[in-house]
Amino acid sequence: xxxxxxxxxxxxxxxxxxxxxxxxxxxxxxxxxxxxxxxxxxxxxxxxxxxxxxxxxxxxxxxxxxxxxxxxxxxxxxxxxxxxxxxxxxxxxxxxxxxxxxxxxxxxxxxxxxxxxxxxx
Numbered sequence: 483x484x485x486x487x488x489x490x491x492x493x494x495x496x497x498x499x500x501x502x503x504x505x506x507x508x509x510x511x512x513x514x515x516x517x518x519x520x521x522x523x524x525x526x527x528x529x530x531x532x533x534x535x536x537x538x539x540x541x542x543x544x545x546x547x548x549x550x551x552x553x554x555x556x557x558x559x560x561x562x563x564x565x566x567x568x569x570x571x572x573x574x575x576x577x578x579x580x581x582x583x584x585x586x587x588x589x590x591x592x593x594x595x596x597x598x599x600x601x602x603x
């Protein structure tokens with residue numbers, strides 16, 4: 483079996499081309515499905531309960547090798563937003579600003595809560 487690896491101009495391994503995230507991914511489901519959001523992020527839909535974990539959709543402060551599968555303005559309401567920590571491959575202020583009012587609940591590291599208290603987000 484042959485495996486083909488896509489590489490950047492500098493030779494870094496890259497994921498395949500982005501597959502758009504359908505809005506149905508946020509809807510009712512009889513199963514559990516995980517959708518990759520790029521970088522460290524994913525969307526979990528477990529029988530209709532939807533959790534976005536470490537979404538980094540816009541506002542990158544580093545070069546990225548894959549386009550996001552959905553933009554914050556296109557994300558419908560969902561159940562929970564989880565940030566594990568605020569490294570630049572897990573968190574961007576612009577993404578949080580675009581998603582925070584769409585999530586019924588959010589869980590964030592204390593560092594992020596302190597950052598939000600000192601800056602308008």
